[in-house]
Amino acid sequence: MAVRSGLVTVLMLLFLNSGNMTLEASQTPAPVPETAQEAPTEIESPTEETASEGFAQIERKIDEIFGMFNGAVASVFFYPVPLTAKQFHAGEGIPLAVLWLVIGATYFTFRMNFINLRAFKHSILLVLGKYDDPDDEGEVTHFQALTAALSATVGLGNIAGVAIAIATGGPGAMFWMMLAGLLGMTSKFAECTLAQIYRRINPDGRVMGGPMCYLSEGLNEQFPGNSFMKGLGKVLAVLFAVLCIGGSLAGGNAFQVKQSLGAVAETIPLLNDYSWVYGLVMAFFVGIVIIGGIRSIARTTEKIVPLMCGIYVLACLAIIVLNIGKIPASFQAIIDGAFAPDAMYGGIMGVLILGFKRAAFSNEAGVGSAAIAHSAAKTKYPVREGIVAALGPFVDTIVICTMTALVMIITGAYNDPQYTHLIDSNNGAALTSEAMDSQIPNFQYVLSVSVILFAYSTMISWSYYGERCWAFLFGDSKKASMSYRILFLIFVVLGSIVSATNVLDFGDLMILGMAFPNILGVLLLSNRVKRELDAYWKRYKSGEFDNQTS
Numbered sequence: 001m002a003v004r005s006g007l008v009t010v011l012m013l014l015f016l017n018s019g020n021m022t023l024e025a026s027q028t029p030a031p032v033p034e035t036a037q038e039a040p041t042e043i044e045s046p047t048e049e050t051a052s053e054g055f056a057q058i059e060r061k062i063d064e065i066f067g068m069f070n071g072a073v074a075s076v077f078f079y080p081v082p083l084t085a086k087q088f089h090a091g092e093g094i095p096l097a098v099l100w101l102v103i104g105a106t107y108f109t110f111r112m113n114f115i116n117l118r119a120f121k122h123s124i125l126l127v128l129g130k131y132d133d134p135d136d137e138g139e140v141t142h143f144q145a146l147t148a149a150l151s152a153t154v155g156l157g158n159i160a161g162v163a164i165a166i167a168t169g170g171p172g173a174m175f176w177m178m179l180a181g182l183l184g185m186t187s188k189f190a191e192c193t194l195a196q197i198y199r200r201i202n203p204d205g206r207v208m209g210g211p212m213c214y215l216s217e218g219l220n221e222q223f224p225g226n227s228f229m230k231g232l233g234k235v236l237a238v239l240f241a242v243l244c245i246g247g248s249l250a251g252g253n254a255f256q257v258k259q260s261l262g263a264v265a266e267t268i269p270l271l272n273d274y275s276w277v278y279g280l281v282m283a284f285f286v287g288i289v290i291i292g293g294i295r296s297i298a299r300t301t302e303k304i305v306p307l308m309c310g311i312y313v314l315a316c317l318a319i320i321v322l323n324i325g326k327i328p329a330s331f332q333a334i335i336d337g338a339f340a341p342d343a344m345y346g347g348i349m350g351v352l353i354l355g356f357k358r359a360a361f362s363n364e365a366g367v368g369s370a371a372i373a374h375s376a377a378k379t380k381y382p383v384r385e386g387i388v389a390a391l392g393p394f395v396d397t398i399v400i401c402t403m404t405a406l407v408m409i410i411t412g413a414y415n416d417p418q419y420t421h422l423i424d425s426n427n428g429a430a431l432t433s434e435a436m437d438s439q440i441p442n443f444q445y446v447l448s449v450s451v452i453l454f455a456y457s458t459m460i461s462w463s464y465y466g467e468r469c470w471a472f473l474f475g476d477s478k479k480a481s482m483s484y485r486i487l488f489l490i491f492v493v494l495g496s497i498v499s500a501t502n503v504l505d506f507g508d509l510m511i512l513g514m515a516f517p518n519i520l521g522v523l524l525l526s527n528r529v530k531r532e533l534d535a536y537w538k539r540y541k542s543g544e545f546d547n548q549t550s
Helices: 002-026 046-077 085-090 096-111 120-127 142-153 156-169 172-197 211-222 227-265 275-290 293-322 324-339 347-363 369-374 382-389 391-411 417-424 428-437 443-474 478-497 501-513 515-524 526-541 544-549
Strands: none
Touching: 046 096, 046 501, 096 172, 096 347, 096 515, 096 526, 120 142, 120 382, 120 391, 142 293, 142 369, 142 382, 142 391, 142 443, 156 172, 156 347, 156 391, 156 417, 156 428, 156 443, 172 211, 172 324, 172 347, 172 369, 172 382, 172 391, 172 515, 172 526, 211 227, 211 369, 211 443, 211 515, 211 526, 227 275, 227 369, 227 443, 227 478, 227 501, 227 515, 275 293, 275 443, 275 478, 293 324, 293 391, 293 428, 293 443, 324 347, 324 391, 347 391, 369 382, 369 443, 382 391, 382 526, 391 428, 417 428, 428 443, 443 478, 501 515, 515 526, 526 544
16 A cells, blocks of 8 residues: 555656646736627626636636646657658658557457457347356446446547547548447457456455556566566556546546536527536436445446437437438448548548547547446456457447448538538537438437436446546545545536636546556456456357356
């Protein structure tokens, strides 16, 4: 605990130091828009006006500091790695973080002999409960663990992000998104198998598991007597936990509130003036679920995830059926765009990069977050939960993202001149809404409900991820867990009233940063995963598990 606390202190000091170095540069307040200088229509008291201006100034300064920090971090995470001579001379390439995720996913897929495809049927049977044993150790079922993990990844990115990817990369981006989703299935398998192997179960039945456990304990076990690997494991574990907490409070919380509020306010304009009401309502409904821990979260997500995915997929399928005659031409456009795209979309490498990037951000395969949820599943075979986890990227990317992409392509919204302003402003949610509303009148109301459910489900699952990492750093006690949950609810309300975009974007960078320590650890532990897989698969193919259930 002393070593862990010391590492946390070092990381915090480095973060604060980066903020202090940029503080002087942030003293100049951001320019005030002309609209803000107009005379107010209502007379405000001097006290209220001073308090409002004071809050705005503090918010601007904090936002500027985070903006500089984000810029420095983003220059590393998104460093363009050239894959061709043309990209090298142009200073272009695939972002480092995306390349790191793709390298890991490709290696795991070949190392595990395409278990993402071989075990697909088995994964369906597992989720349906064929091999469930209520006496196995854990807190939730296979299905509950999968829905908890899916609720964190199936979100606004599936609606907004994919729409913008198709609009800027063309139909061909969909092909590469699907390929990246298939590869990502094996990343999820590997990390979630490790989460089960190295999880710890407390006397009260609560589970501590995820990358922070297999990084700190797995590397020490796999490289006995190697002090460097032991130290590396501890550093990676603490780094992952710190990044996950930052990501859960911002990207998995405040950012979700802000984005969903913006989308819902299009339908309910009153929320623009009373955004704090939306924050309080969301905080209340999030609070009544997360107070109960993973069991309460899982009971909620097993109902919400099928509902929200079902509503959205059915709407997309309805649009596809209404335009059934356009299906052949749409798939032709996807294939042509993937391998012989127009120059306007940046050539084949440009479309490939865009597709892989969108998939990586959508399913979070390799980030390690889902491993925390799957570590709590009831099973005596770690590989079994890894196989269940592999379904996550399939549902998230290959099903949900593909539905959005097909709607964009079939309706022609991705290249419709009347939506240029939405594409230029990266307003993917509004673009999807317009595309669907053109086929199903008044669908924006249904989409608003879906957006709320997507954001809500993402928040409750990320609260668990952050809480487990908080407990790993500061002690796995009920008091520590409750202190984090209260902090999380405060950030829910802040997300509805804070307009500091750099602070919110900080969360996305933290989530993406989790992939660096996680993928490195899983690569180093991949031999252990392969041994577990080979042993389990031999028993499965022999019919041993089927005999146990008969």
